[in-house]
Amino acid sequence: MKKNTKRVALDDTDLAILALLQEDASISNAELSERLSLSLTPCWRRRKRMEEEGVIKGYQANLDRRMLGLDIMAFVHIRFATHTDQTPEAFEAVIKQLPEVLSCHKITGDADYLLQVLARDLDSYSDFVESVLRRQLGIASIQSSLALREVKSTSRVAIEGPAMK
Known part of the structure; x- marks a missing residue:
């Protein structure tokens, strides 16, 4: 059974959001938007869109086994x-x-x-x-x-x- 995975178009700002979230998933939207020099609402919308499209599958803490x-x-x-x-x-x-x-x-x-x-x-x-x-x-x-x-x-x-x- 082949899994159907579509690719999502991401621009440089989306990629920057993803890089920052991988570095620290607990970063607030306010801090994220500040670090990207982007206003809060567009930053939140981009993050939410990537969550809904499945690019961001979830958030977790990295534990020391x-x-x-x-x-x-x-x-x-x-x-x-x-x-x-x-x-x-x-x-x-x-x-x-x-x-x-x-x-x-x-x-x-x-x-x-x-x-x-x-x-x-x-x-x-x-x-x-x-x-x-x-x-x-x-x-x-x-x-x-x-x-x-x-x-x-x-x-x-x-x-x-x-x-x-």
Whole structure:
């Protein structure tokens, strides 16, 4: 099933708004408009339009996982035995509900899916693999790679435009 995603036309001011919001999502509309030398109402309208069009999907605080006791980050390759039935769709529905899974991507190559999973420790990660992943129908193999060191971690999207260069 192909996801239909339309592109939205954004000008330099829109891109500047997005860059500032990625830097600090808690910025007020008043401060945003001041930093862009734009009056308050047009700034608010632009932000609201980008929210309604789905360019801005939401706002969140970036948390330090280790300070929350989540010391294990695993990258998990999932390979299915067959792709002719509904097992991948059922798997996706389960994965979407799991708070341990930060991201899940359907990929090319030796595996079908790549998951990014957080756990408190190796025992809790092992429990997750045994009690959740191994119980999913149709999975032929599960291969885990544990992160030894986090070199870069961001959810920010590179924004480029004439005003951003």
